[in-house]
Amino acid sequence: MDEDHDISVSPYMRLALETAREAAADGEVPVGAVLVDAGTGDVIVTAGNRVECDSDPTAHAEMIVIREAANLRKDARLNGCDLYVTLEPCPMCATAISFARIRRVYFGAFDPKGGGVENGPRIFDQPTCHHRPDVYGGIGESDAAALLREFFAARR
């Protein structure tokens, strides 16, 4: 198996990676997210970062899928939903994930500089965090990290 392209990665994470590539093509930091109904396995919504395109500092991929799915369901709580995202969520997104009652978070690359789950403020480990999802980090990490490296290398 090609170590740089882990074909064992779940189809949801592959979809998130594809969405991240599309974000990069739009000049956005390449992060993609997929929200899945854990009961049916259906993809509810996918999104890439849109901070620059939308002139919105809150438009991270995770925020967009949470907002769109909650709007679709007419419910601010997304019980029974799992999130796949190519990069470790930042503290803003991690807190939103907790508010939305997401069941599981699968993320790709760890983010020592900006992450808020396994790095920085470790939002879900705070005593004031009322809902902690199950977290699985490093899923499809090599592809997700390569995509980010290529993006930032091209901009230097």
Place this chain on the structure above:
Amino acid sequence: MDEDHDISVSPYMRLALETAREAAADGEVPVGAVLVDAGTGDVIVTAGNRVECDSDPTAHAEMIVIREAANLRKDARLNGCDLYVTLEPCPMCATAISFARIRRVYFGAFDPKGGGVENGPRIFDQPTCHHRPDVYGGIGESDAAALLREFFAARR
């Protein structure tokens, strides 16, 4: 001076409190925010919480004013803007405030259970926080706290 109604509070915070009262009338947790152009003193946008009305777990007052102001300016960074909010921002909002490069944050009531500035993860004090606004807490606190107490007492 009536200790429960501090008339020395800035007009911006009084506007934020009025917006919080309107949110309560809509059945939302009563928090209001006002974003001000620090150069001109103009109010750019005001908003109350809309989590329930919009079925959006991210629709805190601070997030709404940041998103709307960034959209108005077509710029994801709100340099030279100050935020007035009736409650200490949560970690989600604090991170968004940092991303938006808000200059100063004036907040009303401290929030030991859900705050992310002087409580919980203390977002702006994290080594990975790239922009720390000046923070002034407890401005108009008695009115802001009374509003929240009344709201939650009525729902018990």
